[in-house]
Amino acid sequence: MQPSLLPFLLLLVLAGRKAANLSKSIVTLYPPWFHVLKNDLVTLRCEGSGTPEGNSILWLHNDTIIPVQIQDYNIITKNISYSGKYQCQRGQSALSEPVGLEVFPDWLVLQTLKLVYMKGESMVLRCHSWENKGISKVTFYQNGIGRKFFQHDSNFSISKVDSNDNGDYFCSATIRNRRETSRVVRITVQDPSSSTSSSSKIWYILFYLVMGVLFAADTGLYFTLKREINGPKNKRRPLTRWR
Structure with a gap:
């Protein structure tokens, strides 16, 4: 292995371990139905590891930040614009997988x-x-x-x-x-x-x-190193006697 590749591989290993240790947040629906009607009350709960500081919970709707920072996000589905994917991030957890909600009139x-x-x-x-x-x-x-x-x-x-x-x-x-x-x-x-x-x-x-x-x-890599070792620069000149 080339020495220049070693730091890069170490960074990949460390990043993989960090991602594995960082559990994802979870969005749960109450009631648990993802197909709803207009004017239904839906509660989205954000769960994850760690305690959020000052209710600092991030909510997203279709990749747009929602201006709320609470664990239980209550919505009344007034129209179909409430349809889409919802995500959250709580405490030390990673961003959750999207949960779909579809509103029908x-x-x-x-x-x-x-x-x-x-x-x-x-x-x-x-x-x-x-x-x-x-x-x-x-x-x-x-x-x-x-x-x-x-x-x-x-x-x-x-x-x-x-x-x-x-x-x-x-x-x-x-x-x-x-x-x-x-x-x-x-x-x-x-x-x-x-x-x-x-x-x-x-x-x-x-x-x-x-x-x-x-x-x-x-x-x-083997044949590359072999060519470098056996290349013209690495060939030893024959020894000659002093006259």
Whole structure:
């Protein structure tokens, strides 16, 4: 290894260790739904390691700083401009991963905790009405087929999802003697074994790719040093006797 590369590699190692020790902040939604309606109250909580000094918490909405520095950021989604990604940074933690929030100007919205479930997980769906208006005759649809009907209950749950639960979901309900329908939400169910196998293949490919690059670099460095050692400047002149 060339001596000039050593300080650079040491800096990379130290930077990697520092990044690994710096945990990320986390944004949590209360209630936990990321699809909401106009005039809904949503609380975003910023959690992270360390204690923020003087409530110095950084909030971002679509990469723009929000002028608040509190742990619980309450918003009323007055219009769709509140849609987008939210991030925060608290104390000694790093900036959080973005959490998406989507606001719809509708009468109904189908809410779920996430869009991708693993096989065997439980799934909860909620048919939510604008300003929590009273609803009745709630029906949940999967791929256009009515799956469950409730007179007043707006929640539908599946204890263990499988591949048959893939599809497009929406709900309908009666509000003030009018039948309203939500937008479609696509939900995917994945098999953990297949995803693990795919990720393992990716790691194997990355491993052999890195090893190949390192081997090529070492080989090139070896022949470079060999040429320098055997070059004309490094050849010794034959000894001659004094006459």
